[in-house]
Amino acid sequence: MADTASNTIARTAGPDMRSLLRRLAPFFGTPLNAALTVVLLWLMARFGWLLLDWAVLKAAIFPAEPETCVGKTGACWSFVIAKSGQILFGIYPPTERWRAGLVCVLIITTLVASARPSAWRPSLGLVWVAMMVVVLWLMGGGFGLAAVPTSSWGGLPVTLILTVFAIGLGFPAAILLALGRRSNLPVVRTLSVLFIETIRGLPLLSLLLVASILLPLFLPEALLPDKFVRALIALTIFAAAYLAEVLRGGLQSIPSGQSEAAEALGLGYWKTQRLIILPQAIRIVIPALTNTIIVMIKNTSLVLVVGLFDLISSGKAALSDPAWPAPSTETFLFIGLIYFALAFSFARFADFLERSGAEKRG
């Protein structure tokens, strides 16, 4: 309808005109589209100009000193530049920051490498265990490195460590829970369902509250882990319940002929699961698993409520420096961009792998 109208015009016009019209058709083809285009262009121009004015034209950027921001009405980027180390690594000893940076690189490399379907074999578990051990050594010290207690960990490494440890520790538990939920044994099934549904019915914040308020009451003082480990326990339990549901989806999609064939070959329950069912089920749920990783990256930001020094808390700490005006909008924008870059690029990468895998198979 609209296309035919513009085509009629296009046919009577010259070739240049024709291609221009064809390109403009989606924007102005119908009255509704034309109106939307005009209104949106106007809004974009208006807000785009405000943003440009604030973020670039009137902004204070160099040198990265408090005086740069005095008297400027735009963004105070020199603060973000000067404080970026503190925001990224929190209260981690400045001379040891290279270790925290290495931890970030190591974790992101492992995550990216694990998202490739070709990496999904049993040895990946060993890679993760090795990565977690190295991360703990680099962050915590010992064996030749200066010791840094968890109370001094901060910033981006905390976010990443909590994410991969919650997923890495929660995954084996999730496999057991998912198998338990499909088990023929009524006690096992009931306990699994109760655990999964209770955890999934509660806000993560309330689990963190339990970990920070109730664990000290539940456990004898000698056994009480520190704040960091307590938050990690809550996140791990949370991740296990959600991963179990993701895995259950994979398990359900394996035809029953597979386990019947395994049984006919004389394989026991555990061998059937380990050799036949789980490898297929896990492969199916890889896209959903990468999604869970993104959700966990975002969820770790909640630990600020129980007093851990993640990106937001270290940003807040940086803002409390009296030598600077406190440009909180710029700081939180910077932190938001870090999270966005992590989550968005990981999601795109997972999408890309999924699509290229589908093409190969299909």
Add this chain to the structure above:
Amino acid sequence: MLQDARFRAIMAQAALLAGVAALGFVLLTATARNLELRGIPLGFGFLWRPANFQIAETILPYSSSDPNWWAAVVGLSNSLFISVLVILLASVIGLFIGIGRLSSNPLVSGLCRVWVEVARNTPLVVLLIFNYALWWEVVPLATQAWKLAPGTHISVRGLSMPALTWSASVLAPAAFLATSAAILVVASYAARQRQVETGRRPAYVSAAWLFTALGASIFLLAYRDAVSLDIPEFRRANFSGGWSLTPELTTILIGLTFYTAGFIGEIVRGGILAVRKGQWEAATALGLSRGQTYRLVVVPLALRSIVPPLNSQYINVVKNSTLAIVVGYQDFMTVVSTMINKTSHAIEGVAIILGVFLAVNLALSALLNAYNRRIAIMER
């Protein structure tokens, strides 16, 4: 006997139960000892003692001399208020985003995509804190408030807008009118069933409609002055009258709605894409316009694949409303946490939090599942 599968199954389960029981026992004894060592009493008696703390913004009436249980109820009403408003707003906006992402206009689909990606790839905590920081940076003083609509202003004091007010004399007739309207809805539903079964429409339905319409017009005429619009006025550096939301509540509503609308937009888009191409073509062949196609063909079909994920999104809104704590709005969890700090009844307080959230979420999910069963495809 060890070779017998049934015997082994029973033993394995017995061992598991014993393990769980032992873990529970160890935790209980350790907890009892810890409580004794610290001299913390156990019991829900504190709920009836005065709360002795303020709640800055409430839907229900509250003062700090009210008992703790009422403070918890007031906190819960704050949480539910946020949840309901966000669910309503985000559903409407999310519907437009989902349709917008499929628009043939690249500008519209591009902007909707930006919205969705920002919402899905940024933690809600960061969005809320950023929003709150932005609020204090850009929102003007009350004297230079932004005027959104007649009587509706945004300033550092918050959002103020007109409110409906009524005198107590309206309540009885209004309740009567609401009851008769409810009866009418039930009656017309029954009448439709009847019409489906017998092919004849019962005559009483039209009479009931007429009666209710008459009642409504009499009510409007008689109580014209009892109901009025209370428009906020600017007096001495602030707006007074009308309905006002604090900056905290406003930023939460904006942040949570932005976030949820992005997710709902993706759900809606997925649902629309799941409608087969043949349905679109059939609708076009029948001469339906694009709007009619959406309203009569696509939306009813898409709803079936939209509702299940939408339900879990709604439950997420209730859970996410707990993040109100990061900008200092006193929701249910913040109120009970304050209570725990003041009375040191940590176990009871956390039990209340967990119990209430489980109850609210289970109730909500039962309600939404019932709706899902109603619209699901009837397979014969």
